[in-house]
Amino acid sequence: MNTILEKLTQILEARKKDDPTKSYTASLYHEGLEAILKKINEEAFETIIAARQGDNKELIHEVADLWFHTLVLMAHKNLSAEDILNELARREGASGIEEKKSRALK
DSSP, rough: HHHHHHHHHHHHHHTTTTTTOHHHHHHHHOOOHHHHHHHHHHHHHHOOOOOOOOHHHHHHHHHHHHHHHHHHHHHTTOOHHHHEEEEEEHHHHHHHHHHHHHHHHH
């Protein structure tokens, strides 16, 4: 796994135990799933706006925020970036159309 993702995964795990009054990420964990989902929704919307405005620097900033908050969600659910990378690796070389159909059949 990418070293940045590895470091971030370790930090996110450590933040679960931190004081929510002293750590933004700890406060998200403390507030729970709905607060985390609200942040993801907000960041997704800001990503869409940045993409439409055509400012690539702002788009990078917003996607980084979206990825970060998604990683917080994953850690909250005791999952990791590696779980996502493994799923992407599993899909490699497969037709996106066929993969989506296989999920619809389940």
